[in-house]
Amino acid sequence: MATRRQPPLTFVIAPNALKRSCSASAAAVALAAGARRAAPDAEIRLVPVADGGDGLHEIACEVLGAERRRVRVTGPTFAAVDAELAWLPRQRLAIIEMALASGLALVAPDQRDPALTTTLGTGELICEALSLGAETLLIGLGGSATNDGGIGMASALGYAFLDRDGRSVRPVGAELGRIARIERTGIHSQLPEVQVQAICDVESPLTGEQGAAAVFGPQKGASPTTVEMLDAGLQNLAERLRQDLDCDPEKVPGAGAAGGLGAGLMAFCAAELRPGAELVLDLVGLDQALKGADLVLTAEGQIDAQTASGKAPAAVAARAQRDGIPCIGIAGGIGEQIDSLHGRGLDAVFSLCPGPIRLSEAERRVTELLERTAEQVVRAFLAGRKGAQRAD
Structure with missing residues (x-):
């Protein structure tokens, strides 16, 4: 048989x-x-999959068929770098991997210092997405060189960070403690119209023993003294967010992702924090x-x-x-x-x-x-x- x-x-x-x-x-x-x-x-x-860190941009382009849009932006050390965002015009969806503009891989090992790096370039990528007419932004948080709480990104979008004398604060982690006032009068006109989802694969809050500086600062080149300074600066930023923007992301899981960019996106872009892997698995x-x-x-x-x-x-x-x-x-x-x-x-x-x-x-x-x-x-x-x- x-x-x-x-x-x-x-x-x-x-x-x-x-x-x-x-x-x-x-x-x-x-x-x-x-x-x-x-x-x-x-x-x-x-x-192929990703969890919000390195690889999100590649998944968007190779699996979802997104267009590659190359943009010259400010890198983490303020030197210009060429970065890309992924653009899906039919869905009016832009996908940004922050590491391509503000990532640790862009900084030579002997120059890594999260007190001196910025997310300005990530904000410039967001501006490019807004100029394309994006209605939804997915921003992957991972692989960052930064610990600026997202003030670099927000500066590119038109937020102003001022010290007690009304002077602009340089958008780096070392200057977070000097912020005395946040102003939003000059923000990008299209920012309130876009839905932002921040994709992260960590649950760290913004501050404290499990926060952005303490957990990830040493991986980016921070000494114990620098970690303490950065955490104090993030605490000051959290207080300013409460007072000036009526937003309190400090203890939200994921707020500490990418050197506090998770909290920054929540406060400055009304972003929703999403577990990266689950969102990507749905996308693919x-x-x-x-x-x-x-x-x-x-x-x-x-x-x-x-x-x-x-x-x-x-x-x-x-x-x-x-x-x-x-x-x-x-x-x-x-x-x-x-x-x-x-x-x-x-x-x-x-x-x-x-x-x-x-x-x-x-x-x-x-x-x-x-x-x-x-x-x-x-x-x-x-x-x-x-x-x-x-x-x-």
């Missing part, structure tokens, strides 16, 4: 970018190539891609206990779990205490490293290693299915 042929399997490939080495789209292509070697007949659906249509899928593969540079806190692989895994689909993660590094992820839909995690290997080599060979690991993951999945069928 002839055996009935099983329908081809369907795999969803939904990786995040692997920082410094591989974009989400490139990772998806590499994972798919490995999966095809193990299962040539499988249907493979590529859904992950739910539709999951229909009828047999396996989901996701990936990121590092999967650890922090992955559960709003990172893209955890969000992908949760949606796969909701639909009863196994989900396996692949990472360059696997941290401690990942057990909690298994209960959230990430059924297993594999390292892409074949053995002891230098980080520089892993980054250089990342697509090859992703492909090889994906092949072995899928072969293990197929072996498990074969065993289950025999048991039946």
Whole structure:
């Protein structure tokens, strides 16, 4: 008696970018190539994802088909840089990745100091979006070099920050403590008409032990003394926001994202803070891609206990779990205490490293290693299915 042929399997490939080495789209292509070697007949659906940090712009352009708009803006150290925004004219939607204008990658390691950097260029990108006629702005907060509470961004939009003598305050973190008054009389005429959503993957408040300066300042080059100064400045900014703008974002989760830009967008642009991964998964249509899928593969540079806190692989895994689909993660590094992820839909995690290997080599060979690991993951999945069928 002839055996009935099983329908081809369907795999969803939904990786995040692997920082410094591989974009989400490139990772998806590499994972798919490995999966095809193990299962040539499988249907493979590529859904690169992001969580609001690095990679949002690329997802918008490569997955959503947005137009790339290049703009010359003020970089984080006040030197001019070329940045891009993504523009979807039919939806009147602009997508901005703040790191492209105000990011840490734009500052040489020996020059990093969040007391002296600005989000002015991010505000200039917003102005460009307004000039295009944007009705909705999505702004990704992540990878910043800044700790200015968003006053650089707001200055580009026409807000004025004045000291006790009525003089303008330079829009950098070191000057936050000098702000005595905020004026909004000169703001961009189209700003009140646009809906702004700030996408973040952290839950830090603006100030305090878990705030923007304390948690992220050292990563951007701040000494302990500088961290204290920056936090005091953000506290002063929070008080001015309460007094002058009747806005109190200080303790809102996510307000500390991108050096306080989360709070700044709330106060100066009436922005809504959104968990980045969930919003991006909706944008790229992950739910539709999951229909009828047999396996989901996701990936990121590092999967650890922090992955559960709003990172893209955890969000992908949760949606796969909701639909009863196994989900396996692949990472360059696997941290401690990942057990909690298994209960959230990430059924297993594999390292892409074949053995002891230098980080520089892993980054250089990342697509090859992703492909090889994906092949072995899928072969293990197929072996498990074969065993289950025999048991039946």
